[in-house]
Amino acid sequence: MKLLQRQIFLELSKLFGLTVSCLLGLILVGRMLQLRSLFLSQDIGFLHILELFFYLTPFFLLLLTPIATMLSVFLTYLRMSTDNELIALKASGVSLYRMLPAPALFCLMMTLFTFFISFWGLAWGMDMFKTKLYHFARTNSRFALQPGIFNKEFPGVTFYAHQVNNETGELKFAFVRDESIKDASVVIVAPEARIESTPELATIQITFRNGKIFRESGDELNVLRFGKYSIKLDLGRLLAGFTFEDKAKDMSFGRLSAIRGDPTLGPSLDERFQRKINTEYFKRLTMPLGCLVLGMFAIPIAYVFRGLKQQYGLLLAMGLFLVYYTMFSIGVSMGESGAISPSISLWAPNVLFVFVAGTGMYYANRERTPTVVQWLLHLRSPKEAEA
Known part of the structure; x- marks a missing residue:
């Protein structure tokens, strides 16, 4: 037995x-x-x-x-x-x-x-x-775009670029729409832009040159021209699909x-x-x-x-x-x-x-x-x- x-x-x-x-x-x-x-x-x-x-x-x-x-x-x-x-x-x-x-x-x-x-x-x-x-x-990410494709990895933010060089970070005909602001929508359009990723600081900086900012709030639309404009994003927002x-x-x-x-x-x-x-x-x-x-x-x-x-x-x-x-x-x-x-x-x-x-x-x-x-x-x- x-x-x-x-x-x-x-x-x-x-x-x-x-x-x-x-x-x-x-x-x-x-x-x-x-x-x-x-x-x-x-x-x-x-x-x-x-x-x-x-x-x-x-x-x-x-x-x-x-x-x-x-x-x-x-x-x-x-x-x-x-x-x-x-x-x-x-x-x-x-x-x-x-x-x-x-x-x-x-x-x-x-x-x-x-x-x-x-x-x-x-x-x-x-x-x-x-x-x-x-x-x-936060420590290993680098942000990259595909040319001609809308990117929505960041919640509430849409990226688009007609031409992309991911090695240098250079963008041509860039477009960003930010809907994360309550009761407002901001659109940034520029013929040139550059992406700089800093994993050790957990940030991504996108610098636009010679573009326009369109801000819509209710029935009001404001347009602002700029020579150089930068936005920063937290890499931690890439994990919006995972709730903590x-x-x-x-x-x-x-x-x-x-x-x-x-x-x-x-x-x-x-x-x-x-x-x-x-x-x-x-x-x-x-x-x-x-x-x-x-x-x-x-x-x-x-x-x-x-x-x-x-x-x-x-x-x-x-x-x-x-x-x-x-x-x-x-x-x-x-x-x-x-x-x-x-x-x-x-x-x-x-x-x-x-x-x-x-x-x-x-x-x-x-x-x-x-x-x-x-x-x-x-x-x-x-x-x-x-x-």
Whole structure:
């Protein structure tokens, strides 16, 4: 039995490592493209993007660990069932319950690992990600334009130049529209301009020569000619797509718990924000338990669908996880909207899947199939009889 448990645990660990690596790899490609587009035309290297992705890893692992755990258990027991290893073990007097210690220990370890991420790792990763992102934008950025294309990287400011030399920073027929001023719109037009980027000071200076300034405020339009005019921009504004405000999903579990006890400790007393705090609190508790729940749920499912090819088994497992995650997402939405208490909506998927897992385990150990499943499997029998 020790050898059996060791082999099952080893196979589970290998499949888990492979699954997490593949899923993280897919996410890495997508996030690298997203981060690269954010730093397009800026001096941000590949290693810097990898460093940013590393700090986002806890956030992704919180989502990926439950599905990776489920897939590992499901594929392991599906293979054992397909290779008739389960039949051989049962013929030797080994019941399904005696095979549970290895997957139960594995799921428990993954649950504890996810709890660690949920309570501490997620907040640390998001804090470091925001800090590094802002640091890279301030110290490594250089502003560049593409000729004949409107640039809107700075919020509220539109740049355009007919001819651009990014090496020297020289612009021909430059145009800038600033809509960041309340109740006013400023347009600067000049035949010549020059861009000077100073990353160490986190500023960009654009100097226009022999141009005009058009300022529109209500029904009034003012025109001013100039020989030389300069504007300065903060490189930190390039990160307007990333908000640095205090969000519930970025907080540590300890801080969420403290704000639930005393709302004045949070950045806002708004009722909607408090609902988000409450929902996030229960989300951090219930999501790690999904590793244990889904892992145990996968065992009877693999038994019921024994003989299924692994590629189809993978699709089946993904589909079942999608059902779980959809229920979980609906619970989050209902909790944040106040339609139902998150203590109910977020615990419901785990309770339901625990019930299904327990029932399925009972039938699997007795080598029986639930009546509903038998009915579904025999739906096509009349058609086969007609054929």
